[in-house]
Amino acid sequence: MNRIWDKTIEAGGKWSGTVGRGKLLTFTALRAGANVSLLLYNAADFTERYNMPDTLKAQHTAHLTKGNVLMSDNGRVLAAITEDSLGWHDPLGGYTTREETDAKYGESTYQRERNGWLRSGRENLTVELTRSGLGVRDLVPVVNLFSKIVVDEAGGMHFMSGHCPEGASVTLRIEMDALVVLSNTPHPLDPSTAYPSGPVRIEAFNAPPIGEDDLCVHYRPENRRAYENTWDYYALMR
Amino acid sequence: MAVFNRVESERNVAEAIYDKTIMAGDGWMHELLPGQVLRIVDLEGNQAADTLFYDADNPDDRYSAAKTIAGQRNIYLTAGSVLLAESGAELLRIVADTCGRHDTIGGACSAQSNTVRYAHEKLHMHNCRDTFMLQLAGYEGGRFMKRDLAPNINFFMNVPVTPEGGLEFADGVSAPGCYVELQSIRRTLALISNCPQLNNPCNAYNPTPVRVLIWDC
Numbered sequence: 001m002n003r004i005w006d007k008t009i010e011a012g013g014k015w016s017g018t019v020g021r022g023k024l025l026t027f028t029a030l031r032a033g034a035n036v037s038l039l040l041y042n043a044a045d046f047t048e049r050y051n052m053p054d055t056l057k058a059q060h061t062a063h064l065t066k067g068n069v070l071m072s073d074n075g076r077v078l079a080a081i082t083e084d085s086l087g088w089h090d091p092l093g094g095y096t097t098r099e100e101t102d103a104k105y106g107e108s109t110y111q112r113e114r115n116g117w118l119r120s121g122r123e124n125l126t127v128e129l130t131r132s133g134l135g136v137r138d139l140v141p142v143v144n145l146f147s148k149i150v151v152d153e154a155g156g157m158h159f160m161s162g163h164c165p166e167g168a169s170v171t172l173r174i175e176m177d178a179l180v181v182l183s184n185t186p187h188p189l190d191p192s193t194a195y196p197s198g199p200v201r202i203e204a205f206n207a208p209p210i211g212e213d214d215l216c217v218h219y220r221p222e223n224r225r226a227y228e229n230t231w232d233y234y235a236l237m238r
Numbered sequence: 239m240a241v242f243n244r245v246e247s248e249r250n251v252a253e254a255i256y257d258k259t260i261m262a263g264d265g266w267m268h269e270l271l272p273g274q275v276l277r278i279v280d281l282e283g284n285q286a287a288d289t290l291f292y293d294a295d296n297p298d299d300r301y302s303a304a305k306t307i308a309g310q311r312n313i314y315l316t317a318g319s320v321l322l323a324e325s326g327a328e329l330l331r332i333v334a335d336t337c338g339r340h341d342t343i344g345g346a347c348s349a350q351s352n353t354v355r356y357a358h359e360k361l362h363m364h365n366c367r368d369t370f371m372l373q374l375a376g377y378e379g380g381r382f383m384k385r386d387l388a389p390n391i392n393f394f395m396n397v398p399v400t401p402e403g404g405l406e407f408a409d410g411v412s413a414p415g416c417y418v419e420l421q422s423i424r425r426t427l428a429l430i431s432n433c434p435q436l437n438n439p440c441n442a443y444n445p446t447p448v449r450v451l452i453w454d455c
Contacts, residue, residue, distance in 0.1 A: 073387070139302075
């Protein structure tokens, strides 16, 4: 498959951009222990966005892996996970704030550390949302690529250290023209006392057409209906 | 062994400054002053009170499911839980709870999600996000809109996550008269959709009223 675009997001970095439906985005952790917080918005209507409960309820899951789709709050599929070397990405833990980042890793400022200062998820996501005319009002629970949170019977949330080795990768097939917003910042529940992020590479490809036996479409009947809603939406547009 | 944390309230209903019944399928939006206590009563049991909170002084900032559960490192809400906003600001604290566990993951039904979860023909059915949007549309001259909706709390619902990362729908944790009480830490707006869900067996396909009471501190 021909790579059409690629980018490396450095530790603490961020990125947003519009990605057309039918593109594949492969994320590769260039160091162990990566975490990329991901948000998705319909590029033609930012009020439609990734919805954590709709995604999880429809697929009866509290983690995301190959076969799962990321659903919008309008019953449609924004993206699908078509390949995954890890088996688990976290939709529950959210992103870090400035206060949390300072409390955990020590106060970090641009004035002292220049570009080595430790960025927070909230600030990164806010900047990228604001660039597109959105803002903190549009922040919702993120998908944390490469991270695993296990929930015990009492509801306790446990971060699985060592889950993401160097070279781990996950591929999203973008199913609607989407604003993709990314922050390469530590998971809020990562107990590491050192800011644990490393660079993450993103590569884009043109996806082959969705086949009759596509895993993500047929993962559950709910997935199929969400795809039908998506195709129905585009039938009126183009 | 599932853990349920039940804490009764000593507040007297006769001393409440506000008392209203929200009928099945209806919505409610109301401002809470710092220190005021809101009680939500599940009058007939196994009803879902889909609830969101906003920082009334900064309505761009609202209850965050992820911030709240990561902050307390537990996905369930019960007495002692502090509800956090996206910014990390503390909105309310749960001060009493006779149900013992409330859902943070399941979100609200919508016309569109009903087509995904059940069948395309469900599109016309009444749903929580329609109720939310009707309430928001009539508040503060249309300041609020769909972008102000986010994953909400489902009081009286039990949606356990398994250690394998599965999601279950375990009904029957609430009973007639079970209640939850929240004390507002700052000036907050409460938004409730008393769930009209007719596709979910948890309420025996019979949505029922909830009651809201407010006490001054």
